[in-house]
Amino acid sequence: MSDTRKIDRADSRVREDTGLAGAARGFLDQVKSGDLGILPVILGLVVIAVVFTWLNPIFMRPQNLTNLLFDAAAVGLISLGVVFTLMLGEIDLSIGSMSGVASAILGVLWVNAGVPWPLAILAAMLAGAVTGFVYASLLNKFGMPSFVSTLSGLLALLGLQLYLLGNSGSINLPYQSFLIRFGQTMVMPGWLSYLVALLPGIVIFALGLQTRQRRADANLSVPAWSVLIVKAAGLTAILLIAVWYLNLGRGVPWMFLFFAVLVAGMEYVLTRTKFGRSIFAVGGNREAARRAGIKVERIRIYCFMICSTLAAMGGVLAASRLASASRQAGTGDVNLNAIAAAVIGGTSLFGGRGSAWSALLGVIVIQAISNGLTLLNLSSSLRYMILGAVLALAVIVDSLARQSRASNGRA
Amino acid sequence: MADQDSGPILKLSGVSKQFGAVTALDNIDMEVRKGEVVALVGDNGAGKSTLVKILAGVHAKTSGTIHFQDREVEIGTPGRALELGIATVFQDLALCENLDVVANLFLGQELGPWRLNEVEMEVRAWTLLEELAARIPSVREPIASLSGGQRQTVAIARSLLLDPQIIMLDEPTAALGVAQTAEVLNLIERVRDRGHGVILISHNMEDVRAVADRIVVLRLGQNNGVFGPDATQEELVSAITGASDNSVSRRAKARSAAAEPKEGVAT
Numbered sequence: 001m002s003d004t005r006k007i008d009r010a011d012s013r014v015r016e017d018t019g020l021a022g023a024a025r026g027f028l029d030q031v032k033s034g035d036l037g038i039l040p041v042i043l044g045l046v047v048i049a050v051v052f053t054w055l056n057p058i059f060m061r062p063q064n065l066t067n068l069l070f071d072a073a074a075v076g077l078i079s080l081g082v083v084f085t086l087m088l089g090e091i092d093l094s095i096g097s098m099s100g101v102a103s104a105i106l107g108v109l110w111v112n113a114g115v116p117w118p119l120a121i122l123a124a125m126l127a128g129a130v131t132g133f134v135y136a137s138l139l140n141k142f143g144m145p146s147f148v149s150t151l152s153g154l155l156a157l158l159g160l161q162l163y164l165l166g167n168s169g170s171i172n173l174p175y176q177s178f179l180i181r182f183g184q185t186m187v188m189p190g191w192l193s194y195l196v197a198l199l200p201g202i203v204i205f206a207l208g209l210q211t212r213q214r215r216a217d218a219n220l221s222v223p224a225w226s227v228l229i230v231k232a233a234g235l236t237a238i239l240l241i242a243v244w245y246l247n248l249g250r251g252v253p254w255m256f257l258f259f260a261v262l263v264a265g266m267e268y269v270l271t272r273t274k275f276g277r278s279i280f281a282v283g284g285n286r287e288a289a290r291r292a293g294i295k296v297e298r299i300r301i302y303c304f305m306i307c308s309t310l311a312a313m314g315g316v317l318a319a320s321r322l323a324s325a326s327r328q329a330g331t332g333d334v335n336l337n338a339i340a341a342a343v344i345g346g347t348s349l350f351g352g353r354g355s356a357w358s359a360l361l362g363v364i365v366i367q368a369i370s371n372g373l374t375l376l377n378l379s380s381s382l383r384y385m386i387l388g389a390v391l392a393l394a395v396i397v398d399s400l401a402r403q404s405r406a407s408n409g410r411a
Numbered sequence: 412m413a414d415q416d417s418g419p420i421l422k423l424s425g426v427s428k429q430f431g432a433v434t435a436l437d438n439i440d441m442e443v444r445k446g447e448v449v450a451l452v453g454d455n456g457a458g459k460s461t462l463v464k465i466l467a468g469v470h471a472k473t474s475g476t477i478h479f480q481d482r483e484v485e486i487g488t489p490g491r492a493l494e495l496g497i498a499t500v501f502q503d504l505a506l507c508e509n510l511d512v513v514a515n516l517f518l519g520q521e522l523g524p525w526r527l528n529e530v531e532m533e534v535r536a537w538t539l540l541e542e543l544a545a546r547i548p549s550v551r552e553p554i555a556s557l558s559g560g561q562r563q564t565v566a567i568a569r570s571l572l573l574d575p576q577i578i579m580l581d582e583p584t585a586a587l588g589v590a591q592t593a594e595v596l597n598l599i600e601r602v603r604d605r606g607h608g609v610i611l612i613s614h615n616m617e618d619v620r621a622v623a624d625r626i627v628v629l630r631l632g633q634n635n636g637v638f639g640p641d642a643t644q645e646e647l648v649s650a651i652t653g654a655s656d657n658s659v660s661r662r663a664k665a666r667s668a669a670a671e672p673k674e675g676v677a678t
Contacts, residue, residue: 007537011548214530274524277510281518284509291469291505292519292569293490352509405555 006221023227034404040397041345041361045368052372059372062249066187068364068371069252073259074099074318076363078338079345080263081310083359084303086342087270087283089351090146092135092307095338097157098128099315100330104164106316107171107325117179121316128312131157132305139304140297146304154335162327170326173319183320187251196257197243201236208232255317260360262310267356279303283351314338332380333370333387340391341366343398350402366390418481419444420576420608421466421497426475428461428632435461437632439475443577443608448599450623451612454651457629459612460502463581466610467499468492480576493519496576500583502612504566512536512550512557516569539568544594559586567595571602578602579610584618596622616647 008014031039052059078095085092092098102124109120135153138144165171173180188196208228215222246252270276281289282299290296318334319325343349344365345358369390373383419442428436436458443449451459464470466477468486476483479495486492492499506515513529513536522528522535536550545564547557554562563586570578580599584592599622603609613619619626626638628650636650648659 008533008550011546014548211530218530218534220530220533272527274521274527277514277518277521277527280510280514281507284507285505288505288507289518291467291489291499291501293488293493294519295490352507408556 007219009221019224020226020230022224033408034401034406036397036401037346038357038361040394041365044344044365048365048368048372052368052375055372056375059375062246064249064371064375066246066250066253068367069246069256070184070321071371072363072367073253073255074314074321075334075337075341075367076259076314076359077262077317078311078314078334079341079363080259080266080356080359081307081314082338083266083342083347083354083356084279084310085146085307086339086347086349087279087351087354088300088303089283089286090139090300090304091150091339091349092132092146092304092311093150093335093339094131094135094153094157095307095311095314096330096332096335097154097161098131098308098311098330099318099334100161101157101164102128102312102315103319103325103329104161104171106319107173108164111171111173117177121313124312124316125309128309129305132303132308133301135308136297136301136304139300158331161330165325165327170324173323173325175323179316179320180323182255183317184323186254188254188257190247190251193243193247193252194240196252197239198236200239201232204235205229205232255321263356263360270354270356275299275302280352283353285352311338333384336391337366337370337387338363340387340394343391344394348398348402349395350398419478420480422478424476424478426462426465426477427473428458428465428470429473435632436465436472439629439632439634441627441634443610445608446603446606447624448603448609448611448622450619450626451610451629452614452616452619452626452647452651453629453635456631457651458632459629460581461632462629463499463501463579463610463612466492466497466577466579467501468497490519493573493575496573497579498570498573498575498577499579500563500566500570500581502581502585504562506554506562506566508555509553511553512540512547512565515554515565516550516572518569520572536568539571540564543568543598546591560588560591563587563595564591567598575607577608577610579612581612582614583611584613584615592618616644619647 027037030037049060058064078099082092082095105124105127106117106120109115109123110117115123131153135146135149138149139146187193205228208223208231212222212228243252270279278289278294278299281292281294282296286296289299315330318329322329341362342354342358343362345355345360345362347354347358347362366387369387370383373386378386421441421443423439423441426436426439426441427434439458439462441449441451441462451462453459461470465472466486468489468491471487477486478484479497484495486495486497507518510518513532516536516539517532522531533550540547540550543564545561545568547561547564554565557565563583567580567583570580580595583595583599587595596618599609599611603622603624611619611623620640620642623640626640626642626647628635628638628647630651630653635653638646638650652659
């Protein structure tokens with residue numbers, strides 16, 4: 001600290017949280033006031049790992065974890081999309097059906113009609129974009145709550161999926177194609193996965209350095225070195241250990257990297273662009289956003305389109321994972337798993353709070369539970385009941401945290 | 412002081428607003444010149460806030476014309492009002508509680524749309540708040556943690572961000588302490604001296620007479636007289652309530668009869 005007071009530390013009421021101790025104290029304050037961050041995810045993962053490993057040691061084997069990541073990417077993409085509607089305080093209940101329709105479009109165009117698969121994927125994504133546009137327009141023009149429009153969309157899309165698949169009911173996708181290998185077997189070379197694992201830490205450190213420099217130039221307080229270093233080093237260590245462990249088995253799926261890169265991109269959009277800021281504003285106080293000159297209706301259109309398009313991409317990944325487009329695709333628990341993942345990861349159902357990371361963290365939790373239950377050979381009836389309870393629990397935590405934030409003045 | 416030579420920046424002629432069967436505003440005329448503070452006073456339900464919302468683009472007017480800098484304009488959206496240079500501090504402040512002070516100040520006007528320039532925004536936020544002598548400890552706290560007065564300051568600071576031609580303040584001092592009220596009044600004068608037009612809505616006659624160049628009285632949605640800052644309390648009250656014999660004057664009379672003569676009437 002220099003002897004002159006920084007611009008943003010001029011008020012004597014501001015506590016100077018410097019260094020690691022300060023960061024720890026700040027975090028503790030946050031958690032106490034109901035800003036839980038990633039705490040539920042870490043607690044959840046520890047409990048899940050201990051319980052399932054105790055019940056079946058296969059759970060923690062590297063091969064199984066690689067499998068888990070393969071499975072997580074498809075639902076994760078869908079969950080990433082629904083973050084954008086949840087952020088507005090809206091919801092899309094048809095994401096499961098949307099993913100099912102997308103897989104059906106892929107199957108019909110690619111296998112039945114002979115269209116090259118990249119074009120088929122594009123068509124599926126286009127269908128998603130149109131669907132999202134329809135939901136947003138119903139909301140904008142008729143004030144139709146998204147809860148209702150997407151619920152009717154769920155049924156309509158399910159019908160479309162059955163119609164597209166026709167009598168056969170399922171279409172097998174060619175095993176030797178790139179898309180199916182991408183969804184089932186392709187893993188990153190060991191050395192490359194280590195390099196990629198180093199990347200987030202380096203980026204965090206470089207950006208932190210830049211921010212420090214610019215804040216110092218502007219005579220604003222700068223975050224402590226120690227916090228930056230611990231953050232970057234800690235993340236790098238965790239990622240390296242994870243990659244090393246996965247490489248003991250099959251390695252890191254390309255598909256998961258694809259998902260993670262999309263998450264990082266969306267996180268940038270949400271936190272570092274005007275568009276993202278507008279999403280937070282509309283979710284926090286729609287009228288205030290409108291009066292600030294934000295075009296609320298346009299933001300809704302974009303968000304719903306992003307949501308449905310990502311759901312369609314998730315459907316494509318799910319199809320490539322299963323090497324088939326079937327009537328079951330996107331039905332059952334896909335919808336609620338994706339929404340639960342976002343909520344568990346820290347995106348609020350009430351709008352105005354959330355992050356793209358919540359989709360990644362939440363989907364790992366959800367997929368771990370799902371995977372663990374499958375390893376125990378539990379019937380789907382039990383699995384549904386347990387996952388339903390987990391979703392309810394996540395929403396209760398979200399709701400309580402929100403009340404606590406309100407009483408602690410943290411919105 | 413008001414620049415009488417140039418034409419008005421803002422001119423309303425025959426502006427009306429219907430809410431269903433209710434006429435909230437009926438045939439309102441009003442002018443605001445460069446470097447002039449126009450106070451808009453009237454009882455609850457007189458249509459002050461409705462008029463502000465029409466000028467801010469929140470409500471659409473039913474009929475009448477609005478001239479802004481000698482051009483007839485339609486203010487269809489809040490964005491359009493901001494583009495023209497009409498900034499508004501609403502009574503309900505319209506802040507996003509989940510965002511911090513900096514984000515609220517720059518909402519809709521962020522620097523670096525594709526790569527937010529947080530440092531620049533934070534520095535400008537501090538500069539702006541310092542100009543207003545604002546007592547805000549940290550601009551990185553969400554609005555939810557601020558007091559009513561602090562929120563008011565943030566809202567006023569936000570309206571000044573775009574260097575507007577006209578700034579409208581709807582009850583800016585209602586939630587403020589003594590020192591902040593004086594600051595806001597100083598601020599209004601500073602804004603006026605920079606050549607902007609100010610429309611001030613207030614129930615506090617003391618504040619109004621302290622800063623206003625003209626006082627426009629609305630009553631039941633209609634124009635009910637224009638006064639200078641030297642207008643007496645009685646004149647204003649009777650224009651606001653529509654009668655020289657009203658509850659305020661009766662109360663004042665009763666009190667002065669009961670005790671020694673007293674000036675000023677409690678609101």
